Amino acid sequence: MRLHEYEALDIFEQNRIPVPRRGVAETVDDAIRIAGEIGYPVVLKAQVLVGGRGLAGGIKSVSNPDELEYAAEKLFSSEIKGLTVRKILVCEKVDIAKELYMGTTIDGYSGQPVILVSTEGGVLIEETAKSSPEKIAAIHIDPSFGYYPYQARTLLRRLGLEQQLITTWSDIIGQLYNISVRYEALIAEINPLVVMANGGLIAVDAVLEIDDSALSRIRLPLPDRIERIENPIERRGRQIGVTYVDLDGDIGLISSGAGLGMASMDIIGQKMRPANFLETGGGITADLLYKCMELVMMKPDLKAIFINVYGGINPIHEGAKGVVRYIQEHNVKIPIVAKALGNRQEETWEIFRSGGVHVVTEAATEKAIEKLYEIISGQRG
Template sequence: MRLHEYQAKSVFADAGIPTPDATLASSVDEVVEAAEDIGYPVAVKAQVHVGGRGKAGGIKLAESRDEAEQVADEILGMDLKGYHVDRVLVEEAVDFVNELYVGVTMDRGEGKPVAMVSTKGGVDIESVAEETPDAIAREHIDPAFGMHPYQARKVVYDAGVPRELARDVASVLQTMYQLWDDRDASEVEINPLMVTDDDEIIAADAVMNIDDDALFRQQELAEMEEETFEDDLERKASEYGFDYVRLSGNVGIIGNGAGLVMTTLDLVDYYGGEPANFLDIGGGAKAERVANALDMVFSDENVDAVVFNIFGGITRGDEVAKGINSALEQFDEIPKPVVVRLAGTNAEEGREILNDELVTVEETLEDAVQRTVEYSEEEAQ
């Protein structure tokens, strides 16, 4: 479960982490009223579950009433990377001289939580990790003992945080770890943690994701889930009962089983493509369920091609083939190229049933993924 920025900041503020004055608004009038109460300049920030909001036009500054009206009108109601914006956070603008990154997540390779600090805040931390990994200091934590104060100080100093800021940043990091542990979080992050000219620090952004399986222990946070607004695709996935995660690429992926879908995602990346989603239709999928999955992926405007990866165990290949044919025959023209790989139970029968005028059939997963990536590149041109 992902918290919105305003929800995560509320949790952070209650724990003692400094956050800017802010008000949630859902209309132009509410934005102006909030801005007048807070005092200009203010930042108006779209509240949707997507990164890169600023670059996409979802975060703008307003220095007057007229500007507040203008930016509110521009952001409210906009489509931001497929998400409809119906709420914004009106927030005190922070005059800063530096930006830091602090976060806590699980390092599955080490089997331990890891605290991370970087002086390269305010940018995509994944890009920093890939291009300049040494710019991120890391400290693994033994969950049996929690984060010791010396560990917080060590990772802060290793990151190169100036001495005059180190104590405050270490204190914020310890609080974040405690939240991560107490609230059953999978990730907590502040990017950026802004530094003012008088050496104060303030959380200008907030990320907090909660383990769904632990929500029964986190009733306060579970109630916040009712306040979150998913996009139409996620809402549709919930109605269909699919495990679905929207990603940023253009290769649609459908499979039966989480491991199979993850393998397909990895292969798409390996062959130079970018996955658009994780969609697991589950075992025993009948024709109607398969048709629903295709309807979902076709509804994503970012998708340029679709790979369907089915390994028959409980799920029969001939049933899947009927579902694919049924879904595609509803269209006068197939909206996006579809590549199908069937293996396992009744796979041969399924391949015979598939209408090869509507889909491309490949026998191996590698061939199917490569063909789909090629189609996606051609469609994107």
Template sequence: MKLHEYQAKQVFADAGIPTPPSQLAETVDEAVDAADEIGYPVAIKAQVQVGGRGKAGGIKLVDDADEAREAADEILGMDLKGYHVDKVLVEGAVDFTNELYVGVTMDRGEGQPVAMVSTRGGVNIEEVAAEDPDAIAREHIDPSFGMHPFQARKAVYNAGVDQEVAGDVASVLQTLYELWTEKDGSDAEINPLMVTSDDEVIAADAVMNIDGDALFRHPDLAEMQDEAAEDELEAKANDYGFDYVRLEGNVGIIGNGAGLVMTTLDLVDYYGGEPANFLDIGGGAKAERVTNALDMVFSDENVDAVVFNIFGGITRGDEVAKGINEALEQFDEIPKPVVVRLAGTNAAEGMDILNTDLVEVEKTLEDAVQHTVELAEEVNQ
């Protein structure tokens, strides 16, 4: 479960991590009243669970009530990368001199939690990791013992954080790890952790993702789930009983089996595309289930083309083909181009059944993915 920024900040503040004064608002008038009470300048921030809000116009810094009203009116109700904005966080602006990054997640390669610190906060940390991995200091933690204070200090020192605030940053990092452990977190991060001219550190953003299977241990967090405004597509996936994760690309992916879908995602990336989702329809999928899967992917406005990758074991290729035909025959015009690859049980029968006026067929997974990436690129040209 993903917490919204305002929810994560409350969790952080309750644990002693400094955060700016803030109020949640659902109307323009509420946003202006909150800004007046907090005192200008303030930031008005869209509360949607997606990265890059600032670049997409979802965060605005304002200096007076007129600007606050205009900004809130623009942000509330906007479509931000496919997410409808119905809440904003009105937050006191921080006069900062530096922006840091601190985070905790699981390093699956090492089989241990890892704490991370960087002096290059305020930007996409994934880009920093790809372009300059040495800019992020990492400290692996033995979960049997937890994070020792010296490990937090070591990570901060290795990151090159200024000595004046190193102790406070280390304290924030250790608290973040303790929260990650206590709350059964999958990810916890602050980006940016701002340093003020008075050498104070303040969490200007907050990310906290919780293992949904552990929510029974955290009734206080479970109560936030309804407020977290689950993405409409992910809610629909729950209704359909799919394993689904929404991503930020434009190539829709449907497959049967987590490994097969992950392989397809990797190939989309390999051929220069960006996956829009992870969607596993599971084994033994009948025609209705396939129809539901296509309905989901077509509902994602970010998707420009769809690759359907099925390897039949329990799942029969002819049933999948029937589902694809049934789904696509409902449309006067196919909303997105669909490329299909069938293999395994009854694949030949499925290939015979497929309506090639509605889909394009490729024999190999590599050809199917490459063709889909090309189709998605053509839409954006």
């Protein structure tokens, strides 16, 4: 779960990281009031959970109430990369002498937490990693020993910084690392960390992404995970315990595995366009697949549905019962093609066929999607 910038800034502030004066506005009037309290100039930042917000026009600097009113109205009535702006963070504008980068994540390959710092802040760290890797310093944290402050000092010395900056910055690194541990973060990042004209440091942005698998054991106040999902079908998917990702095609997809689902999308995409990605995970029941059908059918103008399931950990014959029940109760007319292999496959095929589902018994998903394509093309002709 990724937190909004304003939520992450609150957490950073509670953990003694310096952050700008700010307030969250839900209306233009709110924004004018908050800016009046902070004092102009202020920066307006659209609170949407998407990267590249600045380049997409989601950040505006304003120096008086008129400018603010115009900019805030524009932000509230626009979409940033397809997302509606519901909240604007109104922030004190800080004097920037220099922009730094710092972040901590779990390095998937070494399997260890890693702290990254760079003197090139304010830009995408991946771009810096490619164009000038020497400007990034990284240090891995041994999980059996944890983090010690000397590691931050060593890291910053490597960037050739002066002692005063090393002292103030290494404190903030320690705080950020502690936050990442307490909040079970996948990513905790400040970009940019600004060096002000007076030499002080301040976190002008805040990223905190929490490990979904750890949410139930974090004993700290956190916002609701499901409520913040923007897309209604994706939100409903999370409620019933499956992963649904909305796409812009017209072929619905239900798969019993993530890899299989992605491969099915790849193959559908050769001649048609997938409407969604849906992965059930290992908990298939008749009821769950009934709900998956409901979910996929929420999307208007579907041409067909493709079901791709394996009976390894999943009782696919149970799943088939749920699909057929949905078809019969809702009198579904669009063609449905199913490939179902593994434990109790013959029984599963019988159940699917009883509901008018086209069953493909070959192993390759290509064969099943070819069948689906033929059916649709036949209907057109």
